[in-house]
Amino acid sequence: FCSEGIDLARQISVKYPRKKIIIDGAMNPERVKLAIGAGASEIVSGGYIMNSDDPCQSLKELRDQIS
Secondary structure, eight states, rough: OOOOHHHHHHHHHHHOOOOOOOOSOOOOOOHHHHHHHTTOOOOOSHHHHSSSSSSHHHHHHHHHHHH
């Protein structure tokens, strides 16, 4: 996870509000919340879900941060 990506997403969303912003990289529920708050329109999360003991629950936890 690179926190500079969150800052960059925020800058891009202000300058180009209609652009789709996709953030990937060590996304967990806390980071998803930061990314969405910074203007991300899509989140990519592989490891958090696939390395979990309960992938369905992990996906729900991520989705809960979006809605």
